[in-house]
Amino acid sequence: xxxxxxxxxxxxxxxxTGNSTNSTAITGVGFQPDMTWxxxxxxxxxxxxFDAIRGATYRIYPNASDAQxxxxxxxxxxxxxxxxxxxxxxxxxxxENIVGWNWKANGQGSSNTDGSINTTYTSVNTTSGFSISTxTGNSTxxxxxxxxxxxxxxxxxxxNLGASSQxxxxxxxxxxxxxxxxxxxxxxxxxQTYFNSTTPTSSLITLGGGVDENxxxxxxYCFAEKQGxxxxxxxxxxxxxxxxxxxxxxxxAFVIIKESNGTNSWxxxxxxRPGYNLTDKYLQPxxxxxxxxGNNQIDILxxxxxxxxxxxxNNGSGxxxxxxxxxxxxxxxxxxIPANAK
Numbered sequence: 572x573x574x575x576x577x578x579x580x581x582x583x584x585x586x587x588t589g590n591s592t593n594s595t596a597i598t599g600v601g602f603q604p605d606m607t608w609x610x611x612x613x614x615x616x617x618x619x620x621f622d623a624i625r626g627a628t629y630r631i632y633p634n635a636s637d638a639q640x641x642x643x644x645x646x647x648x649x650x651x652x653x654x655x656x657x658x659x660x661x662x663x664x665x666x667e668n669i670v671g672w673n674w675k676a677n678g679q680g681s682s683n684t685d686g687s688i689n690t691t692y693t694s695v696n697t698t699s700g701f702s703i704s705t706x707t708g709n710s711t712x713x714x715x716x717x718x719x720x721x722x723x724x725x726x727x728x729x730x731n732l733g734a735s736s737q738x739x740x741x742x743x744x745x746x747x748x749x750x751x752x753x754x755x756x757x758x759x760x761x762x763q764t765y766f767n768s769t770t771p772t773s774s775l776i777t778l779g780g781g782v783d784e785n786x787x788x789x790x791x792y793c794f795a796e797k798q799g800x801x802x803x804x805x806x807x808x809x810x811x812x813x814x815x816x817x818x819x820x821x822x823x824a825f826v827i828i829k830e831s832n833g834t835n836s837w838x839x840x841x842x843x844r845p846g847y848n849l850t851d852k853y854l855q856p857x858x859x860x861x862x863x864x865g866n867n868q869i870d871i872l873x874x875x876x877x878x879x880x881x882x883x884x885n886n887g888s889g890x891x892x893x894x895x896x897x898x899x900x901x902x903x904x905x906x907x908i909p910a911n912a913k
Contacts, residue, residue, distance in 0.1 A: 685717025733787030810888025814878025
């Protein structure tokens with residue numbers, strides 16, 4: 572038998588060269604995205620995340636604490652096979668090399684009433700384990716919202732849309748008092764205010780009362796691990812080019828790594844940008860830096876990731892790291908045997 576998740580129906584990376592022209596259609600994604608994360612690879616432009624719940628023209632910057640802004644010169648619409656761009660340089664600068672990572676949820680969705688706060692919208696895809704939710708915060712520690720996944724999330728990312736705030740991030744390898752910031756280099760922190768020291772359940776996320784999680788209009792991106800499609804976890808570095816192997820059970824298409832007990836930057840890799848494979852080019856979601864070229868960093872294999880560098884940002888000796896990965900291979904077979912080779 573084979574698992575039913577076809578990875579390319581739910582995640583895809585798209586590369587394009589900008590032309591500074593309004594109404595530029597970017598096609599070939601393979602589905603209508605519900606979240607698109609865009610970065611200009613040549614310039615020190617901000618990363619930008621767009622989603623179908625907030626509306627295509629509203630963007631937030633993963634590398635910054637800024638509130639969301641409406642930018643009609645950037646992403647204009649989500650389309651059946653991709654999206655349309657206007658002439659803005661961050662997403663469509665003339666002659667610039669741009670990358671966009673795309674995920675499918677379920678359109679605008681509807682209100683989720685499972686928690687003490689009803690979400691304004693929750694767009695959820697239980698097959699791929701991805702949901703997007705917005706709500707109006709009430710500053711109350713212990714308030715809850717429904718995420719719609721039906722299983723406990725493996726990764727939660729929350730951003731305040733109406734105020735300057737950090738990107739509050741939780742992995743299921745963390746304790747329920749721990750968190751890390753996507754937009755900063757800080758090591759994971761501990762505090763009883765985050766998520767009100769409560770582990771998420773199959774239906775609910777418990778919130779603290781602070782600005783980073785439950786004030787103003789908020790958005791949460793939640794992911795549940797799905798066999799053959801997504802993997803979230805941790806590993807320990809060994810500090811040499813024969814680095815650890817991270818088993819995913821699929822050929823990764825997209826990988827993000829962060830040193831969780833140190834202050835190195837996040838790193839993001841994919842299987843579409845030049846420099847793959849071995850992968851020697853990466854971007855940093857916590858900075859606006861252009862694409863960075865270095866010695867071989869990771870090796871994307873048919874069933875996981877092999878660290879190929881002594882870079883302390885992804886393989887410092889004895890250091891702890893967290894990672895997320897999404898699949899390139901359409902299917903895996905029984906016993907997690909990948910359908911394709913390297």
